[in-house]
Amino acid sequence: MDKALQTMINNMPAKTGKSLEQWIKILKSKNFDKHGVAVKFLKTEHDLTHGFANTIVTLSNEKNDTSEELLLNQYQGKESLKPIYQALIDIVKSLGSDIIITPKKGSVSLIRKKQFALIKPATKTRIDLGLKLKNVDVQGCLQNSGPFGTMCTHRIQLTKITDVGEEVIDWLTMAYNKSI
DSSP states (O other): OOHHHHHHHHHHHHHHSSOHHHHHHHHHHHTOSSHHHHHHHHHHHHOOOHHHHHHHHHHHHSTTOOHHHHHHHHTTTOGGGHHHHHHHHHHHHHHOTTOEEEEOSSOEEEESSSEEEEEEEEETTEEEEEEOOTTOOOBTTBEEOGGGGGGOSEEEEEOSGGGSSHHHHHHHHHHHHHTO
C-alpha cells in the first residue's frame, strides 16, 4: 500500500472519529450505487473532508483489490505506458508529503486537501493526465478536460516518456499548489 495512503488510514480515527473499517461498515449499510453519492453522504452527513470521504468510498468499493492489483489491471495490455505513469508519480511525490495517491479501477487520483490531478491510461498508447487548474487558459500541451468532464478542468495527453518534460512538471506543480 502507498505510504501516504497508509498514513491517511492510520490517522483516520483521530481526524474523523472512526476507523476505516467503521466507515466502510456505515457505507455498506447504506448500499450506495454511485461513488459520488456515497462521497456526498460522508461529506454532508458526517462532515468529512473530500479527501477522507473519497478515500473511504474508494477503499470500500475495491473488494479486496490492493493498490498493486488495481494498477496491474489498469496497465494490462498497456505495459508500455507504465514508465510514463511512474515518472508522473515520482514527480508528484517530490512535490510534498501531503499527497494521497489513490488507485481506482480505471485511474489514479492525486489528492491533497482535494483532488488536484488524475492519471488515466486512456488508450493502449496514451495516458491522460487530468488537472484542476481553474481560471487557466488552454495553452501549450494543456488542453480542455475532454472526457474528464468536471473531475478536471484540463488534460495533457502523454504518449511517450519524453512527453513528461518541464511544461508537464510546471502544470502539475501549479495544480498541486492550487489545491490547498
